[in-house]
Amino acid sequence: MHADGASQLPNPLEELSLNELRQRTSMKWRTHPDDVLPLWVAEMDVKLAPPVAEALHRAIDAGDTGYPVGTAYAEAFAAFAAAHWAWSGLDVDRTAIVPDVMMGVVEVLRLVTSPGDAVVVNSPVYAPFYAFVTHDNRRVVESPLGEDLRIDLAVLEETFSRIRHEGRGAAYLLSNPHNPTGTVHTLEELTAVAELANSYGVRVVSDEIHAPLVLPGATFIPFLSVPGSENAFAVMSASKAWNLAGLKAALAAAGPDAAADLARMPEEVSHGPSHLGLIAHTAALEHGQEWLKALIQGLDSNRALLGQLLAEHLPDVGYKEPEGTYLAWLDCRHLGVQTHQSSGGLAVVSDLAGPAQLFLDKARVALSSGHVFGSGGEGHVRLNFATSPTILTEAVERMGRVRP
Known part of the structure; x- marks a missing residue:
């Protein structure tokens, strides 16, 4: 769909606060503790179209x-x-x-x-x-x-x-x-x-x-x-x-x-x-075309915002702007995600879920681990940017403060 012209409706991604979203009982908001920002499963942070x-x-x-x-x-x-x-x-x-x-x-x-x-x-x-x-x-x-x-x-x-x-x-x-x-x-x-x-x-x-x-x-x-x-x-x-x-x-x-x-x-x-x-x-x-137009405008803005945030806070992460969906495929292979053996041995590469686990454990941001998407997914994460610009900004800033 092409977003021809500006929608007269407000951005659906900006209508719910984090506190309101935390009242939800769906998978996205109940899988992780309340201190985690969930940008993983493909649910959007929007109200129903009227x-x-x-x-x-x-x-x-x-x-x-x-x-x-x-x-x-x-x-x-x-x-x-x-x-x-x-x-x-x-x-x-x-x-x-x-x-x-x-x-x-x-x-x-x-x-x-x-x-x-x-x-x-x-x-x-x-x-x-x-x-x-x-x-x-x-x-x-x-x-x-x-x-x-x-x-x-x-x-x-x-x-x-x-x-x-x-x-x-x-x-x-x-x-x-x-x-x-x-x-x-x-x-x-x-x-x-x-x-x-x-x-x-x-x-x-x-x-x-x-x-x-x-x-x-x-x-x-x-x-x-x-x-x-x-x-x-x-x-x-x-x-x-x-x-x-x-x-x-x-x-x-x-x-x-x-x-x-x-x-x-x-x-x-x-x-x-x-x-x-x-x-x-x-x-x-x-009857939901006008709402969809407003949503796509919001997603387009978030797509650009995500690129800016990554360039500022995670410049080593590869990001090719998606042409569709509200999902970003991030290449984290240059982050050097590693763990250390408990016996004091040499550093070894983390398990397959390394980058996603790192961001969950250290940044309290939930992403989808790339390894579950099959060959070529290792070292990647999938980020759902169908959320408010405020939440998206906070999430990437948190991720940028993490180092392996």
Whole structure:
């Protein structure tokens, strides 16, 4: 989404104080003690967008808390996609409601792969890709990102070729935009991906949960809009852009040549989303655009602020501005994070969670450790900058006072 023009709404990231945030009972604010500033899990420090809150209040006042049904969510997403991405190809008849994006990914992978088949991912990548895929008895095969944190098409082709020579089925689980790097894939990159996937008989499943959170300077491209994506899938949700993770609802969409596969999804999957979740997500997509515009302006400001703060307080930390999401991928390998052996031996490199553990222990700032994102993540941390400028400033200043 492009933030065309200035929003008339206040910055949603500046509406809650630290004391107010500490009253929350969600994972972000209950995992660590009160002296820790939590910039880890992907929750935003915002109030609900007013149209979403109003829709939920109406439903609760009416006792409308039954089972989910219907296509209102898909229709809202189709209208949003047409308005914000100039994509009119989201066909409501080729969609299915699913509990959340990761459960939707698992259900789609079950349709197009068998136990033991390979699922290719671009590491470092969203940690649950590994857990959910392997739990369902598929094997994760990494195709690492390039040094520029973009898809390395040559490596991807080599990976596809190697897997297909094994004679097993394969799928490619794409993070679009990419988590944790914030890379927004271009039309050219995604077209090349589709060509490779078709050449090697690999089915693409695109996780597009951060799609509405593309920041100024980049453009989101729905994977199903690119040439050659006709047999692919996308799984999308309003949860990240409007902070609705606790209100479960997502949408699986199929390209025209994948419609028959999607039709095989078990009917009981549609009972997983929350009815209130569908109401909230639909309201966000239909009526929350102005709030989203204000949010993106705030995230864009925080993105720049983070760069300034790091340059001042942690100049040895590598930071490439993300093009989308509210997640920053920080390279801490030059900080020299070390521990000392208790026996008095030579200094040794800290455990895999070294930088994140250092900042938690010494700065009381919680970040996500890079090692959980797979190969290429060691020595990195992921920082969530969807918070107030005040909290972000305090966190980086604390981090800057820490030395290994």
